[in-house]
Each structure stands twice: as structure tokens, then as C-alpha cells.
Amino acid sequence: MQQRTPFAAEPKIREARVKVGMTQEELAKQLGVSRQTVSNLEHGRTLPNLAILFLIAGILGVAWYTLYSEGGKNDG
Template structure:
């Protein structure tokens, strides 16, 4: 696995974990792994195997694809957090709210 992919996965795990208000130790306990495992994943030192990533995704309430959907290679930590927050918010919206958000997004794009 490439270093960049490990770092992107790590950033996304960290962003999702902090958004949920969990510490590394709490996430590690929830998936029955050592604290160091989460730390190493978030720092991009090691890549989680699919089983571990599946467990992390379940605890954080995310589909596994959230850890791989990367449009840009060098997303900052802050941008990762923002994207995770937006994705989490969107997942909770009904169709009417999604339509309103889409209209708002189009207006914001025109403003640029």
C-alpha cells in the first residue's frame, strides 16, 4: 500500500474519530485493539487490514468507502475533518433537505 494512501486513510480515521468525540483509546477499546494500533493508523505509519478497517467503520457509523474516496492526493487534516462532517450531516438528511442543500450548493458555486 502506498505511503500516501496510508496517510489518507489515517487522516480520515482521525477526522471521523474526533468528529464522534472519541479518543484513540476509546476507539481502540471498541474494536478490541491496542491504543498504539489506532495511533499508528492515524499517523499513516501502518495500514489497517480490512477486518480492522471494517470494525473502525462500524464503530464510527461510516461505510468503508469513506476511507478510500479521495479526489485529491494531498488533503489537509482540516479539509478531511470538514469533508467527514459534511458527509455525516448529509447521511442524516431526508430527501427534502438534500434537495435544499443541493440548491444552496449551486448558489454557493455561482458565487465563486
């Protein structure tokens, strides 16, 4: 995983996870990572590689490109 850059889009992973009623711990277990890693991904402290991004999307039942919005929190 990469460190967040100032140009990174705002993650929508938490929103998608909560929508399906899954905890960070449950998502972490399915991904094979720690709960802290999921938290870091949700807060944009780290960015997932494409394999993890596709896996998260599959687990949460969303399109991979919906997990990040361009422009961050001010994106309408």
C-alpha cells in the same frame, strides 16, 4: 496490518473519530487493539486489513470507503 507504502491514501480515521467525540483509547478498546495501534492507523504508519477497516467504519458510523481519501492531504 501492512506497512505504509508511498501510494497509500491519506487516512481519515482521526477526523471520523473526533467527529463522534471518541478518544483513541475508546476506539482502541472497541477494536481490541492498543491506543498506539489506533495512532499508527490514523497517521498512516500502518494500514488496516479489510476486517479492521469495516469494524472501524461500523464503530464510527461511517461508510468504510470514506476512511481513506485518494491523493492524500491535497485531495480537495
